[in-house]
Amino acid sequence: MSDPVLQLRNLTKTIGRRNIVDDLTFDIPAGEVFGFLGPNGAGKTTTIRMIVGLISMSKGEAFIKGISVRNHFELAMTHVGAIVENPEMYKFLTGYQNLVHFARRHEGVTKARINEVVELLGLQNRIHEKVKRYSLGMRQRLGVAQAILHRPSLLILDEPTNGLDPAGIRELRDYLRKLTKEEGISVIVSSHLLSEMELMCDRVAIIQSGKLVDVRSINEIQDAAQSKIVIEAGDLPAAQRLLAAAFDPALMSVSGSQLELTADKSVIPHIARLLVNAEIDVHGIHAVQKSLEEQFLEMTGGEMVV
Numbered sequence: 001m002s003d004p005v006l007q008l009r010n011l012t013k014t015i016g017r018r019n020i021v022d023d024l025t026f027d028i029p030a031g032e033v034f035g036f037l038g039p040n041g042a043g044k045t046t047t048i049r050m051i052v053g054l055i056s057m058s059k060g061e062a063f064i065k066g067i068s069v070r071n072h073f074e075l076a077m078t079h080v081g082a083i084v085e086n087p088e089m090y091k092f093l094t095g096y097q098n099l100v101h102f103a104r105r106h107e108g109v110t111k112a113r114i115n116e117v118v119e120l121l122g123l124q125n126r127i128h129e130k131v132k133r134y135s136l137g138m139r140q141r142l143g144v145a146q147a148i149l150h151r152p153s154l155l156i157l158d159e160p161t162n163g164l165d166p167a168g169i170r171e172l173r174d175y176l177r178k179l180t181k182e183e184g185i186s187v188i189v190s191s192h193l194l195s196e197m198e199l200m201c202d203r204v205a206i207i208q209s210g211k212l213v214d215v216r217s218i219n220e221i222q223d224a225a226q227s228k229i230v231i232e233a234g235d236l237p238a239a240q241r242l243l244a245a246a247f248d249p250a251l252m253s254v255s256g257s258q259l260e261l262t263a264d265k266s267v268i269p270h271i272a273r274l275l276v277n278a279e280i281d282v283h284g285i286h287a288v289q290k291s292l293e294e295q296f297l298e299m300t301g302g303e304m305v306v
């Protein structure tokens with residue numbers, strides 16, 4: 001595997017006595033769309049602001065392509081494109097004029113590169129219109145175009161889905177994927193919605209109260225086969241006592257007239273046999289996949305704020 005594009009090592013931000021980012025350590029490999037997922041106030045923006053040098057780090061370190069952000073800030077930043085606040089843009093200029101203007105900030109951005117980026121973001125039909133006539137989604141595309149002119153290895157977008165409708169979110173996902181494929185870029189996006197992350201990301205770091213809860217691939221989260229088995233039986237307390245001997249009682253709960261068990265659906269025949277052998281009437285046994293939001297709530301102790 002290629003070297004990580006971003007490495008965080010014990011990254012910490014202390015304000016007053018509080019660690020609003022607390023000892024974050026993880027790597028982001030090349031060519032991934034990677035999500036910072038966490039409720040409002042979890043510390044996502046603060047983490048991003050430290051990575052791009054908008055605020056200082058209290059402790060720890062961030063390396064971009066192995067380059068220390070603390071010690072070689074300018075060199076590290078040559079590999080980063082970021083939209084942290086609203087992208088700066090001149091509304092009375094065209095999209096193209098904006099790109100020509102921002103290209104001057106970097107050495108060696110040719111006209112050919114500008115045209116390439118316009119194509120990559122699918123802006124070719126509207127690029128000669130004034131930015132004030134662009135929709136929010138178009139402005140964001142132009143912002144991303146501007147951020148990748150200098151061929152960064154890492155693109156960072158803070159809450160890029162804010163204000164976008166579902167179609168806009170799909171477009172965002174499509175062009176971020178295209179960037180990872182065609183430019184080999186890694187992308188970091190932050191969001192408090194797992195359902196959006198599921199659409200956009202390969203992996204997510206789950207952050208809560210400044211701390212890393214876990215790093216998981218979206219596939220892992222989806223396949224976690226943490227299905228819930230719902231059992232409807234004649235004598236529910238008897239069924240519960242019986243199953244408590246066969247399964248971890250902590251994974252079992254009663255919900256109305258149903259018994260719920262967190263387990264893979266492969267155990268359903270076993271449950272059926274146990275109940276029938278004990279002469280408990282079985283009205284139904286079925287598996288339901290836990291929703292991603294439910295899983296997230298479990299991972300973060302149910303403190304999701306949306």
Ligand SMILES: Nc1ncnc2c1ncn2[C@@H]1O[C@H](COP(=O)(O)OP(=O)(O)OP(=O)(O)O)[C@@H](O)[C@H]1O
Nearest residue numbers: 015020038039040041042043044045046047191192
């Ligand atoms: N300059 C500051 N002084 C004091 N507290 C701060 C400062 N900046 C951020 N915080 C606090 O740190 C916590 C993390 O904020 P941050 O903006 O990083 O969270 P976030 O995960 O990006 O959330 P959101 O989705 O709401 O932007 C919040 O509780 C916030 O109030």
